[in-house]
Amino acid sequence: MIRKPNIHGGGSNTNKNGLKFEGRTDFINSIKNNKNFFLNKLADFKNTYEIDFKHQKIGYYTEKYEFYNFFLFKEKVDWREIVSKQYLPDAVLINQLNKTVYIVEKKYQSGSGSVDEKLQTCDFKRKIFSKMINKCENAYNTKYYYLLNSWYSQNVYIDVKRYILSVGCKYFIDKINLRDLGIK
Numbered sequence: 126m127i128r129k130p131n132i133h134g135g136g137s138n139t140n141k142n143g144l145k146f147e148g149r150t151d152f153i154n155s156i157k158n159n160k161n162f163f164l165n166k167l168a169d170f171k172n173t174y175e176i177d178f179k180h181q182k183i184g185y186y187t188e189k190y191e192f193y194n195f196f197l198f199k200e201k202v203d204w205r206e207i208v209s210k211q212y213l214p215d216a217v218l219i220n221q222l223n224k225t226v227y228i229v230e231k232k233y234q235s236g237s238g239s240v241d242e243k244l245q246t247c248d249f250k251r252k253i254f255s256k257m258i259n260k261c262e263n264a265y266n267t268k269y270y271y272l273l274n275s276w277y278s279q280n281v282y283i284d285v286k287r288y289i290l291s292v293g294c295k296y297f298i299d300k301i302n303l304r305d306l307g308i309k
Contacts, residue, residue, distance in 0.1 A: 152186055152216055152229075170195050176218075178308055184221035189213045196226075200261035207256050214254070215272075223307040225266040228254050234276045244271065244285045248292035270305070271296040 153174060156162040163177040173187040173195045187195050192214050197204055204211065216229040230250070234240045251269035258267045271289065278298055289296050297305070 152218065167195070182221065183308060184219040187217050187219070188215060192217050197257060197261075200263065202257055202260045204257050207260060208253055212250060212253055218306050219265070220307040221263075223266075224264060225268055225307055226254070226258050227268045227270060227306050229270045229272055229301070231272045232277070233274045235274075236276075241282075241285070244282075244296075245288065247271065247289050247294040251292070251294055269294045270301065272301055273298050275299055 153164065153172075156176075157164065161179050163180075165175040165177075167173045167175065167185075170187070170191050172189070173185060173191050176183045176186055185196065190211070190213065193204055193211055196217065196219060214228045215231045218227040218229070220227065228250070230247075232240050232243065247269055251267065254269060255267040258265050271294070273296055275298055277286070277296070286296055295305070303309070
């Protein structure tokens with residue numbers, strides 16, 4: 126049987142399509158040209174920045190392994206004592222003004238597939254990240270968000286979007302407003 130190529134994302138196209146979407150939704154690139162923001166890239170980290178907004182320090186942006194190597198290390202949290210493996214967040218904003226850590230997972234889809242099932246893991250992931258963040262020296266709240274592309278605007282996703290909200294998580298289509306990250 127001849128296999129049809131995957132043109133929708135997921136599977137072998139996950140990186141190709143996902144990175145393209147993630148590139149369009151990159152927090153750092155989105156604020157670089159905004160005169161109200163100042164970014165200071167931390168020298169020892171590839172994707173970690175100190176963020177100032179309107180001349181006031183907001184906190185930090187980081188992602189993936191740097192959540193552990195920068196943020197949890199800085200907060201003296203040994204994740205190995207709390208969870209059994211590393212869960213790699215797509216984007217993390219540590220807002221020191223409102224003492225909230227925003228975990229943002231980006232999901233791209235252009236056809237039915239395995240990402241549909243991943244949306245239902247938000248409660249588990251929120252709890253896992255909360256367990257680690259609750260051990261920080263400084264007290265932080267945890268927010269778990271999905272940033273979804275417009276594919277998820279379809280009515281077939283109403284049930285899963287209701288579920289996401291019912292377990293204390295949030296979802297956004299194509300963009301997140303600064304207010305939803307505690308930046309005013």
